[in-house]
Amino acid sequence: MTSIIHSKSWDLLKKHYEQISPQHIRDFFNHDARRSDKFSLKFDDLLFDFSKNKITEETLALLYGLAKQSELKSWISKLFNGEKINFTEKRAALHVALRNRSNAPILFDGKDVMPSVNRVLNKIHFFSDSIRSGELKGFTGKKFTAVVNIGIGGSDLGPAMVCHALKSYGEKSIKPIFVSNVDGYDIAQALDQCDPETTLFIVASKTFTTQETMTNAFTARKWLTDSLGIDAVKNHFVAISTNEAAVTAFGISPENTFEFWDWVGGRYSLWSSIGLSIAIYIGMDQFENLLDGAHEIDNHFRDAPFEENIPVTLAMIGVWHINFFGYNTLAVLPYDQGLSLLPSYLQQADMESNGKFIGRDGEKVCLHTGPIVWGDAGTNGQHAFYQLIHQGTDIIPTDFIMPANTQYSVGSEKNQHHKILFSNYVAQSRALMFGKTKEKVRAELVRSQNDVDGLEDIIPHKSFEGDRPSNSFLFKKLTPKSLGRLLAIYEHKIFVQGIIWNINSFDQWGVEYGKQLASLILPELNNQNETNGFDSSTNNLINYFKKST
Ligand code: F6P
Helix, strand or coil, X not given: CCCHHHCHHHHHHHHHHHHHCCCCHHHHHHHCCCHXXXXXXXXXXXXXXXXXXXXXXXXXXXXXXXHHHCCHHHHHHHHHCCCCCECCCCECCCHHHHCCCCCCCCEECCEECHHHHHHHHHHHHHHHHHHHHCCCECCCXXXXXXXXXXXXXXXXXXXXXXXXXXXXHCCCCCEEEEECCCCHHHHHHHHHCCCHHHEEEEEECCCCCCHHHHHHHHHHHHHHHHHHCHHHHHHHEEEEECCHHHHHHHCCCHXXXXXXXXXXXXXXXXXXXXXXXXXXXHCHHHXXXXXXXXHHHHHHHHHCCHHHCHHHHHHHHHHHHHHHHCCCEEEEEECCHHHCCHHHHHHHHHHHHHCCCECXXXXXXCCCCCCXXXXXXXXXXXXXXXXXXXXXXXXXXXXXXXXXECCCCCCCCCCHHHHHHHHHHHHHHHHHHHCECHHHHHHHHHXXXXXXXXXXXXHHHHXXXXXXXXXXXXXXXXXXXXXXXXHHHHHHHHHXXXXXXXXXXXXXXXXXXXXXXXXXXXXXXXXXXXXXXXXXXXXHHHHHHHHHC
């Protein structure tokens, strides 16, 4: 298949880029008082304002044309119809089935998956209710007060991010704790907070072979059995996995196992039983609201014309930035402390999906693919990396995200905290776009400074080029439903970009090689001999480690 870069659509976009790139985004606003209305989309209370990008109606038409050229509509159908689009693993990517609230049949290998999905949802419902009510208790008859999710990557980031974001919905008597790193710090800090009699461990691992997770799980099991004996495991451990044999070998019964399936990718799995800790913490009704929000966006993504389609538009603006402007990074800036883990979650969702250099045709791609995704909650980022975003030599596209209403009404004047937060949220994207000319800086300094000596020297340092693109999301309140919508928008954005780049967004072979080498090095650390079987740097590091311990 010829690469998309040889297509007519791509060529038209390249020509368009040559025309539009010398313009300044602020000029678009100066020439059109209604620009924001034209370059915004709404979904219920969610406003997606993409007007602060270097785009015109022509840009969008060409970008949607590129999506059509890439047969995106057909690929969306394949996604929703359970085709094995993850072709290197011969799997479907059916995370939409996990939140298919319509319950309409979704076939995989000719079989409707919804009965299984609903069976597991019912099991989650019963179990989470039983833990929250105290009907299910620990080995010594005490109610659970801590739920420790042991998992990593998609078996950690999703549940951890959602529980953190929806803390105001959480059951106050239950503390969700997340352990992921094999670094002893992680499990140690968790166990320090826990009482064996009132702690439930969830071992979350699709494969149930991940080294970090299993190491932590065995440490947790020893901690429990040292205190309550081996018979307590059945009361204090549950598993979430596709690998029943490995779960049984660990000592967890099928009754205490919550299954999910190979057609669920790890980084798309929080909607599955991997979300068990979420359901325990916020309750099944709210967990179902999370699923509802994602399902609404699934329908929107599948049915809306590209011109009204939020994930498609977000994706194509990203392609415009990455493949035509060369902006190979994306900063996700949630102005909500509850969403402070969202950038980390999206790092895996995006970078593990689209950090690929081989196309579906098996050839090395000849265009940039997945961006470097990073970010932090506002306003904290403003005191950390915004200097570079505003005046650095790299232009960094930014996604600003904010709920208009806070979950935490504190402070003297009603919502003053939130108004300060919002004023910063909206000011930053304006400043990035508009910039501040040297003339404006000079006028400000003359007005404010008596001493005008050295004025000319400081002006360049205080000026801002602006012309830095951003997207803004604004919605009423951070709720399970609005969070479900937001996450599904990003999931589908990632999918669309993978289709444009003609890569497989659903495998992750790139994470295997490091693990493989680590398994060769680990045995070297268990002997005192000098290591010399690797390159000199690796040998020196291993030998230095051995001498130091
Ligand atoms: O990072 C590699 C990866 O396979 C992720 O895709 C996955 O979410 C994570 O490791 C954990 O895998 P498992 O759930 O099988 O333990």
